[in-house]
Amino acid sequence: MAGQESGHPGAAPACGVPTGAAPVGAAMVIGSGVAGMQAALDLAASGIKVYLVESAPAIGGKMVQFDKTFPTNDCATCIISPKLVEVARNPNITLLTYSEVTAVEGTAGNFKVRVKRKSRFVDEERCTGCGICWNACVSRRIPLVKTIRKGSLVIGRSKDEGTSDGDLHP
Secondary structure, three states: OOHHHHOOOOOOOOOOOOOOOOOOOOEEEEOOOHHHHHHHHHHHHOOOOEEEEOOOOOOOHHHHHOOEOOOOOOEHHHHHHHHHHHHHHOOOEEEEOOEEEEEEEEEOOEEEEEEEEOOOOOOOOOOOOOOOHHHHOOOOOOOOOOOEEEOOEEEOOOHHHOOOOOOOOO
């Protein structure tokens, strides 16, 4: 038995936090799949500030790629969408998408983490997700065949090009 249960003064408890030292600051969850999102939500619900780090540009993990789930054949989007919204709206959760943990220093309960954020080439604070910037992008990192539709606004092809099988039709 480790820590205070063993009766040895000054011994570290089982969680790795030195005796007498209180956990400092916040928690970090690495990976924003279903389990990562639920862990972040549980920690945030208990009043802990959470940093949710995801290497992909969006949260949700593999489940957002599925159509149906096994064995119930339920709609995967119907299951995960409420969690995505809850995570994004929770004031105790800070999302760090398109980011990687490069270094961790310290001890459990009192650590520092270095996170490398990949460039998005977009000001995240001003972005509304409309896609207008796509036409002005000189690097065209988005595939040329992509069509973005927001209401009657179509981005990604000119009116005289017609439509292809990959385009959305009215």
